[in-house]
Amino acid sequence: MSSDDDHVYLSLAEGHADxxxxxxxxxxxxxxxxxxxxxxxxVDAAELTALCLALADDALVAAQRLxxxxxxxxxxxxxxxxxxxGLDLLGQARLLYARAGQAEGAGRDEDALAYFRDPAExxxxxxxxxxxxxxxxxxxxxLLLSSWRLAQLTRLAEHPDPVLAAVARKGVSELTYHxxxxxxxxxRLGDGTEESARRMDxxxxxxxxxxxxxxxxxxETQDEVEAxxxxxxxxxxxxxxxxxxxxxxxxxxxQHTEHLAELxxxxxxxxxxxxxxxx
Amino acid sequence: MVSTVTALGTRxxxxxxxxAAVRDPELPMLTLADLGVLRDVRLDADGGVTAxxxxxxxxxxxxxxxxxDLVAALHDAGFAEARVETQLSPAWSTDDITAAGRRKxxxxxIAPPGAAPRRAPGxxxxxxxxxxxxxxxxxxxxxxxxxxxxxxxxxxxxxxxxCRACREPFEQVKEI
Numbered sequence: 001m002s003s004d005d006d007h008v009y010l011s012l013a014e015g016h017a018d019x020x021x022x023x024x025x026x027x028x029x030x031x032x033x034x035x036x037x038x039x040x041x042x043v044d045a046a047e048l049t050a051l052c053l054a055l056a057d058d059a060l061v062a063a064q065r066l067x068x069x070x071x072x073x074x075x076x077x078x079x080x081x082x083x084x085x086g087l088d089l090l091g092q093a094r095l096l097y098a099r100a101g102q103a104e105g106a107g108r109d110e111d112a113l114a115y116f117r118d119p120a121e122x123x124x125x126x127x128x129x130x131x132x133x134x135x136x137x138x139x140x141x142x143l144l145l146s147s148w149r150l151a152q153l154t155r156l157a158e159h160p161d162p163v164l165a166a167v168a169r170k171g172v173s174e175l176t177y178h179x180x181x182x183x184x185x186x187x188r189l190g191d192g193t194e195e196s197a198r199r200m201d202x203x204x205x206x207x208x209x210x211x212x213x214x215x216x217x218x219x220e221t222q223d224e225v226e227a228x229x230x231x232x233x234x235x236x237x238x239x240x241x242x243x244x245x246x247x248x249x250x251x252x253x254x255q256h257t258e259h260l261a262e263l264x265x266x267x268x269x270x271x272x273x274x275x276x277x278x279x
Numbered sequence: 280m281v282s283t284v285t286a287l288g289t290r291x292x293x294x295x296x297x298x299a300a301v302r303d304p305e306l307p308m309l310t311l312a313d314l315g316v317l318r319d320v321r322l323d324a325d326g327g328v329t330a331x332x333x334x335x336x337x338x339x340x341x342x343x344x345x346x347x348d349l350v351a352a353l354h355d356a357g358f359a360e361a362r363v364e365t366q367l368s369p370a371w372s373t374d375d376i377t378a379a380g381r382r383k384x385x386x387x388x389i390a391p392p393g394a395a396p397r398r399a400p401g402x403x404x405x406x407x408x409x410x411x412x413x414x415x416x417x418x419x420x421x422x423x424x425x426x427x428x429x430x431x432x433x434x435x436x437x438x439x440x441x442c443r444a445c446r447e448p449f450e451q452v453k454e455i
Binding site: 032033034035077078080081083084085087088089090091092094095150151154162163165166167169170171172173174176177179180181183184187224228231232235 | 406
């Protein structure tokens, strides 16, 4: 890097001497600041609240699991990739929580919804909260979740609520990258070594049944997601596990595994230790 | 009357110039105008000024910083009452980066984005294999013989690539 380039970055620090805004993250404010948030006629506030909350919970919990790969991923580039995907989801969660809070009208902001609800109040699907296994396990999970979320957001881009529609439309571009990333790893590992294929088979066997909860929550996505999964598995020379009847997850009703409580305890600990803190 | 209109026009020009010159916190070689995130600057009836900003990525942590920098720049330009509005729709695309912005990126060693993918309505088709990005030139030696090493880089908006001719790694603003 030449000294000219250095100067470009140094210029950022200018004029910051008298305030402490330089570190990213200080003084977060409403992510919908300055957006017209009037609820349009014909949109049911309770339905919109529930929808935004479910989508936000899926994103927040999945983002936290992705962030847990940091310092543990098999290579630096992959760590950066998983952190980026998590960051996209976190950004979606922030806007969706803010929208849910407005539609609910009870004065709860994004922090109240993310940090001060207990596990039974979360509406994320079970698949999102399952602990990270090995890398194959996380890639199968990412493939399932991102294919499903992309199919949902594609449809929600036409939602009558303009804020949700705008968040969804933007999310489509982001999720397309996430799904491609997971699909490419699925092919690389499935059609890789004997060991990588064995691990993908094991991950598929464990996670495949959780699709039923995804389709129960958004039935309209099923055909599209199944077609995508079939295409990826076929290219990866992997076989879908035989259908096994399983009891369906009920995360959307607030019935979670113990793993969510552990995840939230970590995620919420700082905010709950000092509710007045800003960071 | 004429002089009032002229004065307003001058004020608007000044506000616009101040807002447009604010630098992006993560790509400081670009101004917000170069990046294409500054959607509007307008004078309000109460004598204040409002700048309209659109986010790049939903989770981009730079947005709060941009907003604060915009308000500070407008204050410095003499606008005591400065506000920033966020516009989510239409969503920002890398196609909104100006020609000057693309040139500045390349000069700073960051390959500018190609044309953003145009999507037909309906399901988004799956991309398997490295067929997506073509024709990214190395910002150092100009060779078109480059490969993607990771689709995700140090910031949400960048991918990592490597030049096969001069062997240098470089960043590219990825199409969105």
